[in-house]
Amino acid sequence: MIKAIFFKEWIKTRWCFFIALVVTTGMAGYSILKINKLVSLKGAGHLWEVAVTRDALFIDMLEYVPLIVGIVLAVVQFAPEMQRKCLKLTLHLPCSQKRMIFSMLAAGLTLLLTCFIVNFGVLYACLPAIFPSQLVWRFTLSAFPWYLAGVASYLMASWIILEPTWKMRIVDITISIFVISIYFLAPAPEAYNSFLPYLTIYTFMLIVLSWISVSRFKSGKQD
């Protein structure tokens, strides 16, 4: 059953996944190219100095990329379910409805995290050749909230799309904007360090929101 659910989600999201993978990996690669160009112009020592004294991250063009990928993936995955109320078919299958919805979300999260891990892989493959491990770790910790924002945007966009009424969707969008802004409050590197474990737990807890929308859908709420 789980395999079948993943199969359906894969059919919906595979093109989006490949495009997201190519675009995000391309952007991570482009950041590395830019850093390499700076190294050849000014030397690695200068970059280390700028990173330490001026809090430069050099990969900040990636800041909003996970956020956008999360939203697009949620739209591609869940908009077809709401088209002509197709979700009724999904929820009518002989499988626990909670298991169904959370498996769908798990399928989406798997693709999203794969995309993000490949991004980190590209950065990790290249950055240690230019920067010392302390700075690489600093970049990683600084970029981590952006990727958590990607997960949050995916879960919150899913919540919004699965909501059956436009009135509540507007309320959900407003709440989501406030929640997402938490991930971009502090621009300084490593600003979230002490808060990161809590932020991670809080992000993955957003998964329960979609069940609220599905419950409202099941009870027949409509505009």
Add this chain to the structure above:
Amino acid sequence: MTPIIECVNLTHYYGKRLIYENLSFNVPEGRILGLLGKNGTGKTTTINILSGYLKPHSGECRIFGSDIFSMPPTMRRDIGLLLEGHVQYQFMNINQIEKFYSAFFPGQWCRDAYYGLMEKLKVSPRQMISRMSNGQRSQVALGLILAQNPKLLILDDFSLGLDPGYRRLFVEYLREYATAGNKTVFLTSHIIQDMERLIDDCIIMDYGKILIQMPVKELLNGIRRYTCNIAEGYEPELGDKFYHPGVIGNRMETYSFLELNEVETELKKRNVPYSTLKAEKIGLEDAFIGLTGKY
């Protein structure tokens, strides 16, 4: 014997608008029951309640003896659901959709029933559902239900968007399938001629209530259209044994379950100035219009 579907005292409102109050009905095993009603009488509301996608304001609905809002998920193996407009996953093709559904019905899935119907469509197995016509999509939806092989089928407006050929094909397949397998079917449709070919029992709904629930044969044997000549401008008041009496020119038309002689007695009792009273046997569509009125 416990009915397959049992709805007791259903009441539902949309906002402050009452759809119906204390609606009760049963569907016995092995019967094909059609829910007939004008737009806005609550047919889709009833289907939504039955399929678990609408909580009624009050009342209870049971399928296979189990409350629909607390029934175990495995029970849905035996309930086939056709959504209005033959909605199916548009992003899948013919093969993918069969592969997906079959995983949920191990031990009961009849692959041949689905592919048998698909062969008739003469479309490629890789044909996307989104690129199919309404008629082709209806066959995909029907094929999936037949392959699921459920004990109960709930079909919402199965004829919507279908041309006469596909409607006939759908009705013939469904009738054959239901009678051969002693399946119970609960359905709605806007096209009543199709229902006449298909259903055993009917429920005719009017705004807020059920007008009648009975076997179609009994309905068609009992109801008559009565016409007679009458003085122009006469406004008939015939009582509750006559449905929707109307006068056009000098001709009165009404519908009733009474026999011809009983109608004559009633008309005479009320001093109706009529002449040349005629009784006619009618089909389901005329019976529906007779009972619910033209407006």
